[in-house]
Amino acid sequence: MSRMSLIVQKFGGTSLSTPTRIRRGAERAVRAKANGRRVVLVVSAMGSATDQLVDLARQCCLDPPKRELDMLLTTGEQVSIALMAMAIHATGQEAISLTAAQLGLYTNSAHTRARIQSISRDRIDRELSHGKVVIVAGFQGVDAGGEITTLGRGASDTTATALAAVLGAELCEIYTDVDGVFTADPRLVPGARKIDEISYDAMLELAGAGAGIMHSRAVEFGKKYDVPIHVRSSLTEERGTMIMAETAGMEAISVRGVTLKEDLATVSLIGVPNTPGVAARIFAEIAGHNILVDDIVQNIYDGGTHATIGFSTDASAVAEARAVCSRLADQIGIESVEIDEDVSKVSAVGVGMRTHTGIAATMFDALAKAEINIENISTSEIVISCLVPRKDGTKALRYVHDAFGLGVDQPSGSNSAATA
Amino acid sequence: MSRMSLIVQKFGGTSLSTPTRIRRGAERAVRAKANGRRVVLVVSAMGSATDQLVDLARQCCLDPPKRELDMLLTTGEQVSIALMAMAIHATGQEAISLTAAQLGLYTNSAHTRARIQSISRDRIDRELSHGKVVIVAGFQGVDAGGEITTLGRGASDTTATALAAVLGAELCEIYTDVDGVFTADPRLVPGARKIDEISYDAMLELAGAGAGIMHSRAVEFGKKYDVPIHVRSSLTEERGTMIMAETAGMEAISVRGVTLKEDLATVSLIGVPNTPGVAARIFAEIAGHNILVDDIVQNIYDGGTHATIGFSTDASAVAEARAVCSRLADQIGIESVEIDEDVSKVSAVGVGMRTHTGIAATMFDALAKAEINIENISTSEIVISCLVPRKDGTKALRYVHDAFGLGVDQPSGSNSAATA
Numbered sequence A, B: 001m002s003r004m005s006l007i008v009q010k011f012g013g014t015s016l017s018t019p020t021r022i023r024r025g026a027e028r029a030v031r032a033k034a035n036g037r038r039v040v041l042v043v044s045a046m047g048s049a050t051d052q053l054v055d056l057a058r059q060c061c062l063d064p065p066k067r068e069l070d071m072l073l074t075t076g077e078q079v080s081i082a083l084m085a086m087a088i089h090a091t092g093q094e095a096i097s098l099t100a101a102q103l104g105l106y107t108n109s110a111h112t113r114a115r116i117q118s119i120s121r122d123r124i125d126r127e128l129s130h131g132k133v134v135i136v137a138g139f140q141g142v143d144a145g146g147e148i149t150t151l152g153r154g155a156s157d158t159t160a161t162a163l164a165a166v167l168g169a170e171l172c173e174i175y176t177d178v179d180g181v182f183t184a185d186p187r188l189v190p191g192a193r194k195i196d197e198i199s200y201d202a203m204l205e206l207a208g209a210g211a212g213i214m215h216s217r218a219v220e221f222g223k224k225y226d227v228p229i230h231v232r233s234s235l236t237e238e239r240g241t242m243i244m245a246e247t248a249g250m251e252a253i254s255v256r257g258v259t260l261k262e263d264l265a266t267v268s269l270i271g272v273p274n275t276p277g278v279a280a281r282i283f284a285e286i287a288g289h290n291i292l293v294d295d296i297v298q299n300i301y302d303g304g305t306h307a308t309i310g311f312s313t314d315a316s317a318v319a320e321a322r323a324v325c326s327r328l329a330d331q332i333g334i335e336s337v338e339i340d341e342d343v344s345k346v347s348a349v350g351v352g353m354r355t356h357t358g359i360a361a362t363m364f365d366a367l368a369k370a371e372i373n374i375e376n377i378s379t380s381e382i383v384i385s386c387l388v389p390r391k392d393g394t395k396a397l398r399y400v401h402d403a404f405g406l407g408v409d410q411p412s413g414s415n416s417a418a419t420a
Helices: A019-034 A049-060 A066-090 A122-129 A156-167 A200-208 A216-225 A278-288 A315-332 A359-369 A390-403 A414-419 B019-034 B049-060 B066-090 B122-129 B156-167 B200-208 B216-225 B278-288 B315-332 B359-369 B390-403 B414-419
Strands: A006-011 A038-043 A095-098 A105-107 A116-119 A133-137 A140-142 A148-150 A171-176 A197-199 A229-233 A241-244 A255-273 A293-301 A306-314 A336-350 A376-379 A383-389 B006-011 B038-043 B095-098 B105-107 B116-119 B133-137 B140-142 B148-150 B171-176 B197-199 B229-233 B241-244 B255-273 B293-301 B306-314 B336-350 B376-379 B383-389
Touching (some): A006 A156, A019 A133, A019 B049, A038 A156, A066 A140, A066 A148, A066 B095, A095 B066, A122 A133, A197 A200, A200 A241, A200 A255, A216 A229, A255 A315, A293 A376, A306 A315, A336 A390, A383 A390, B095 B122, B105 B140, B156 B216, B200 B216, B216 B229, B255 B278, B278 B315, B293 B376, B306 B315, B336 B359, B336 B390, B359 B383, B383 B390
Parallel strands (some): A006 A171, A038 A133, A197 A241, B006 B038, B038 B133, B197 B241
Antiparallel strands (some): A140 A148, A336 A383, B255 B336
């Protein structure tokens, strides 16, 4: 028997906010099946269901145990899988919903931020072979002891691409409320343009640099197992953005998009004794308190005897970062700890940016024209980031977006001109 | 180590309709624990959550598959167990929530009306031995294949008494929004009085005869394993109604309560050939269509060659009952099928009613005084029921309640007088 091609379709909360939208999603799945494909759906919780559950939790307990939060929040996706199965049943097709425990999506036991360890394909294969559309609850997992876990907010994308990888899907479609991945957040930059194709790596940097459209881990699964990911609108039939392995056509365009990450803070440790192992000790301590560090910058002075070590982190982690660093200052003999709670990060992301000279210069020039002070710079193979005062974030984003010629109203040659 | 006594507390939907009420329930459980007891809670879905889920289901599919309905509806109780665990955590006590799958509450595979087959006590015992309050999702089960099942609407009571039986609890408390079991529905009979103690058997008849306060199967578990059940209000500290094995004190009072079951219909099969096996064939066919039959009455005529067979059923089943009986009429040679869709059933329930002469006469006399026509009579060891026109239901209930002297304003001797 020849194997029919398989597609994974993931529907986000806004695409499932009402029974009408759920039925529309069901019809999309049924059309894919009518086209001769085996179909696996991954669904999020309906609309704002998860937020409502979090709100209920807070009203019952100021500091809810994470195990119970997972028990609570996973009900949102369980509601969606059941309703989606019903909506497909209403079209005359057969469907079956599966929780993570039923399908065998195993994670470690780190409640609220669990990592997928294995996915069994037995149950899904069996149901597919019976001609059913299989509907899987996103976001959730189960540990070896049968405890219910979650993969972190927004991680239904990860469920989808991980399943697509395990099942050898030809495509993973991510249905959302936007038309695809844009050169910048269209709410902040009116001239932002939809990107037709983007490499896994560039998408990873966009996601990591603050483009909220997709979970980084989801893109990692796509990259690792080479599953093309199509991010598209659930409201239209338009083509969205294809995230895929790098192609020859992509190379010509260096800067693919710009992002803004707000609500950051910088922590500067001044006068750190520059002896081996000091930085390791500092960041081990910070990681031990689950403080996520965004970028790290170190400079030495006093003939190399002392250093200034700076890092950025979420503004929400400032209180804890301050406490941890103050203790470290006493223990290690650091002169002072300075914190700026009002910074945002503007990043330009592309492929092979280091091989295109002048990209950094273009970015700095744009910020200078906007009269915005750069507080910190970091670069990698495919991203350049500048920390700027929070109040200037959106303005910085627009100037950089324009400088790289990413907008719809730019003449077609301007992008290469900017990156020359 | 001496074993602490164990109590099962069950909270219904109205007792969990808001975070404030959930916290109040948590405090009650913590008080029971502070009194030296091991505590197992069983919770229903919050307030009208189940109705809202059913409504969502209907908007997605007119005839939702039962498996998916169970998948959907069990989320209501899962929300409640998580929130209750959080609320107990907020008091400083430890608690853990368990789904049916996690605790090992196994049922058969009859979705939406599954029967409990076994309950494992291993996980509960382990958590209790760690000093935790254990919170179990009511209403749900899991079959041998890991499919999620439900025990039928209102069956969280059954979960509670079944757990109490398996765990050897000294008491099962059912917290609800009424003060206990009443001699009649207080909304219909203003003079209705709370019953302090009632036997399992009388309670079973009350439940079966339409008193909505408790699921019959829940009382059956209490009876079979002799677990006293205390039905009481979650809003007060007042004693409610104790359902327990019959005691000497109960024998003096014959009629314990009266009930009204509305929305019934009678189906009369007239001119049925009175040959062996005919009734069996008729009711096998009716049962095969899942039409619940309430009471059956048969009379013979024409020198025993023909019979009239009548039965009552829910008004909602009339259309199907009519179709089934019409087919049977053709096949067996029944003269006609007559249906009355507008009847209600008034029942008087007590212990050993047959040994008290005059009870039936008192009931018929009360209905005669009320000028209500009796359409049908059925009696058992502890119940007498009369079918009356639906419009006369409440009036009949009040007259019968008064005739047996069950009201609060009756002189204390009137009950025995009525039953003499």
